[in-house]
Amino acid sequence: METAFINTPLGVAKLQGDENGINSISILDGDEKLSDILPEVLEDAVYQLREYFEGRRTQFSLLLNPQGTDFQKRVWQALEQIPYGKTTSYMELSKTLGDPKAIRAVASANGKNPLWIVIPCHRVIGSDGSLTGYAGGIHRKKWLLEHESPVKQQSLF
Known part of the structure; x- marks a missing residue:
């Protein structure tokens, strides 16, 4: 399993994966040392995340290998169907999965x-x-939703 730490506008992100795909990307609250050298299996993920934060990517195209139960994987697959700049509710997601x-x-x-x-x-x-x-x-969730919003709020001051 390869690991990399990269800087993002929301803090340091930890990426983990191998030749079978990316299995973990998380945001950390602590100060981690950023990776000087990126493992080859994580390079594309780092590149795509940077594009996302620069506002040049709205969809990811990565080999993913998340670990979880069958139910969790079904939920995560449904999450991937939520378009960039859109939201859904937990209730709507439950209905999408067939069990309100x-x-x-x-x-x-x-x-x-x-x-x-x-x-x-x-x-x-x-x-x-x-x-x-x-x-x-919640502060990161708010930032991400504003980042993806097609309507950018202007500051009055």
């Missing part, structure tokens, strides 16, 4: 998403439009 009563299980699987940004769990919000639950912190 599975909201809590869907929310739990969403929270265990091992591929930050690439599998866009930040695009799932509460039914009332609230920014509920995000493993990376």
